[in-house]
Amino acid sequence: MAAPGEHTHHIKIRSTQMEMPSGSTGIRDEDYDRKLKAAQDELDRIQLQREELERKKNELEELTSRKRHFLTQQVELTEKLTSSLTMIDRGLYEMRQESEDLEQCRSCFAAHLDKLQKINPESWTRDNLSEKLEKSSMALDIAADEYDQAAAHFQNGRSGTIFGRPSKRNRQGKRTGPTSEFMLNLRNGFAFNLPIVALGGLALVIYLLK
Template sequence: MAAGTEHRQYLRVKETQMSLSEEQYGSQAGEDFEGQLREAQQQLEVLQHQREQLEQQKCEMDELNRRKEDFLSGQIEITERLSTSVTSIDRELFELRQELEDLEQTRQSFAAHLTRIEKVEPEGWQRDALDGELNRALAMLDQAEEEFESAVAHFSGGRAGSAFGSSASGPRTRSSDGFRANLKAGFAYNLPLLLLGITALLIMLYR
């Protein structure tokens, strides 16, 4: 009887131990699963963060490539425009310098003609030299007018065409009523006075 009682107690103890072992195993297994779940979740978060970083880097790279394409396109466009403008400006400057040189030479020539013409004083010509002086004076006018008309024709299509007044519209032909006719008329008008003065001077000298 005592042996049966002890056997039942032993079985109860064994069952209790087995129950405790199962509970401990179940608790330990649950803790391991939760730990693995947390670890997997952390890894997932890390992967998600890495994915976001990669997407951000891709967006940044796409933006850099777009800006690079904008630069290359703008570089080609502005290079062509600047190159064309530089060539045009160089050509314009060359033509301006050439025109300025021509203008300076023309001015010097005109100033020389003006000085010579202004020094002509028909009233001081001697009667016996009147024909020669008149021929030289008229030749001087012809030369000055020829150079003037040549300059007008040269500059008529340029910026300096307006510097020659109404004559810049084209060469003109000087009529007989022009400067030459006025000069001859002046001689004819003043000739009697000149002869009278010379006669009076001779009379005074021979007295």
Template sequence: MPSAPEHTHHLRIRNTQLEMDSSAGNAPGEDVDGKLRLAQNQLEELQAQREELERIKVETEGLNTRKRELIGSQVEMSERLSSATTLIDRELFEMKQELDDLEQCRSCFAGHLAKIEKINPESWTREQLPERLDRALAIVEHAEDEYGQAADHFSKSRSATIFQGVRRAKSSKSEFRQQFARGLAFNLPIIALGGFALIAYVLK
């Protein structure tokens, strides 16, 4: 049996050398300089970031200080304005109340004044004198009483100056009224006798 033919492979080995790219391997000095530049750039970036953070910190502290001042001023002014508003409301209420009281007082005084001004003792006849005199004295006394009550009512208000001297006027009027009553009581018998004499003369 014939043997199988032997196949012989001839490997061709190329004599090639691996060449290093000039860009792949730098000189030792150039590599250190590059690293130094890189480190310097990183350091400058860190320094810039540090300065930026410091600036933000200072700005934030300033804003927080102003914020605290604002809150303090806000609280203080809120309290002052609230207190002032309450006092103003109270003052306005008292002023309106006093104004209403003054309007009522003026209306009352105007009514008394109209009645008093209509009193004309000179026009009264002898027969009218007792009745009208009592009525007129009652009118004056009523007006005097209400005047005194009004003076007491407004004595502690800003309108107290309106009624200054009311005590003195009241005392003077009381004294006048007493003297008038005394004079009338003293002269009444004389007036009565004169009236009787006049009637007797007319009847003759």
């Protein structure tokens, strides 16, 4: 019961003011879900970015390793090719040199063969037997000497099997001269013309002695 002289005020609160709207809770949930999804998307983006960086890192390491391997092979193969080209050039030079020597040797041998085949002892008479025998023996000795010198010159080369083993001594019992001297004479044409010079000199001596 209210005291005399006091006024009693009644506050009326609407029921709507005491109750939370049902829609506000749904909005907060949606906002939370949206932020959670955004955060998850960011994490996914960062993870993809990290995986991409890792992939590029591995790819770069693989390319670097392949590059080092290529450089190693490049250096090794360059050295091999350079060495091989040097050996090939040297071999080609020696082959050309030997080919030239063989050509000149062939000409010399062909001249000797032609002279020897023209010698016919059956046609010698008693009067010219000594002269013919001396000339023919000299031609034979010169051809034999040059054959042995050529065999010695080529015995260590590719054409060594053509001539066989050179003789230790020639028909006069003399040792064959240096092979380099033989080839020098051969290149200068001396070996080719030696039989003609020798026979011409012998004929001159015989003529003067008569």
